[in-house]
Amino acid sequence: MKNLLILGAKSDIAKAIALEYAGHGYHLILAGREIEELNTFAEELRLKYLISVELKHFDALDFISNNSFVANLTTKPNGVICCVGYLGSQELAENNTEELLNILNTNFIGCVTILSHLANYFEEAKEGFIIGISSVAGERGRKSNYFYGSAKAGFTQFLSGLRARLHSNNIHVLTVKPGFVYTKMTSHLDLPKSLSISPDVLAKKVFKAHKNKKNNVYIKWVWKYIMCIIRLIPEFIFKKLNL
Ligand SMILES: NC(=O)c1ccc[n+]([C@@H]2O[C@H](COP(=O)([O-])OP(=O)(O)OC[C@H]3O[C@@H](n4cnc5c(N)ncnc54)[C@H](OP(=O)(O)O)[C@@H]3O)[C@@H](O)[C@H]2O)c1
Numbered sequence: 001m002k003n004l005l006i007l008g009a010k011s012d013i014a015k016a017i018a019l020e021y022a023g024h025g026y027h028l029i030l031a032g033r034e035i036e037e038l039n040t041f042a043e044e045l046r047l048k049y050l051i052s053v054e055l056k057h058f059d060a061l062d063f064i065s066n067n068s069f070v071a072n073l074t075t076k077p078n079g080v081i082c083c084v085g086y087l088g089s090q091e092l093a094e095n096n097t098e099e100l101l102n103i104l105n106t107n108f109i110g111c112v113t114i115l116s117h118l119a120n121y122f123e124e125a126k127e128g129f130i131i132g133i134s135s136v137a138g139e140r141g142r143k144s145n146y147f148y149g150s151a152k153a154g155f156t157q158f159l160s161g162l163r164a165r166l167h168s169n170n171i172h173v174l175t176v177k178p179g180f181v182y183t184k185m186t187s188h189l190d191l192p193k194s195l196s197i198s199p200d201v202l203a204k205k206v207f208k209a210h211k212n213k214k215n216n217v218y219i220k221w222v223w224k225y226i227m228c229i230i231r232l233i234p235e236f237i238f239k240k241l242n243l
Pocket of ligand 1: 009
């Protein structure tokens with residue numbers, strides 16, 4: 001029996017991932033804030049796929065109690081997918097410490113804390129997988145979103161180190177780097193069609209990358225090349241660009 005824990009389960013990407021993994025026979029533990037809002041969704045999954053779906057309260061910013069969150073899980077997960085994230089406002093965060101901390105703590109400290117506890121749990125169990133939804137924004141700091149970008153950069157580096165640590169225990173760590181995805185997070189933005197995808201396309205690619213034991217995956221291939229070019233631009237030119 002395969003049990004998947006999804007953190008930040010109310011996210012549009014998380015829901016698409018839940019549907020994809022349910023379709024492949026995974027039982028689900030959906031964790032998030034105000035998780036009771038997913039009651040109907042959970043019931044639909046149970047009826048359609050004949051799987052068990054548990055709902056658990058989880059707040060990534062409760063750093064200290066995240067250890068007991070793992071210890072108190074009644075159904076033990078075989079893997080976790082972390083979909084927690086907060087785009088926030090770059091402009092606001094430049095003058096507002098609360099917004100700044102929310103962006104950094106949600107995308108970096110919160111995700112790192114809970115996944116560190118789960119890493120220890122999987123290491124002891126000698127099986128498991130960890131999938132983190134990071135972002136192409138973490139590949140280079142841009143003036144338009146360097147708070148979010150730097151937190152995602154930290155998260156990507158954390159997953160890289162964790163992968164190296166857990167490799168010898170046969171625990172697979174996958175870093176997902178989406179570009180633009182049509183979700184609540186981006187609903188206020190005018191996304192370029194050719195660079196954007198829907199959450200269900202992303203979910204299928206995550207499942208495939210997981211099954212193929214990939215280390216890193218860019219969800220739309222074009223982003224791999226875009227980010228390669230962006231990384232190569234010399235700093236003296238990069239700082240003048242309106243990116
Ligand atoms: N959409 C994109 O273009 C895009 C691109 C690259 C990467 N990503 C990443 O993909 C992931 C999913 O994002 P999304 O696009 O599906 O956006 P979303 O629907 O806004 O999902 C973000 C999720 O994070 C949860 N969250 C925020 N703070 C939390 C906390 N303290 N504790 C627990 N959960 C918390 C939110 O919970 P609530 O529902 O309770 O608010 C929400 O469910 C994020 O990591 C995001 O950074 C998205």
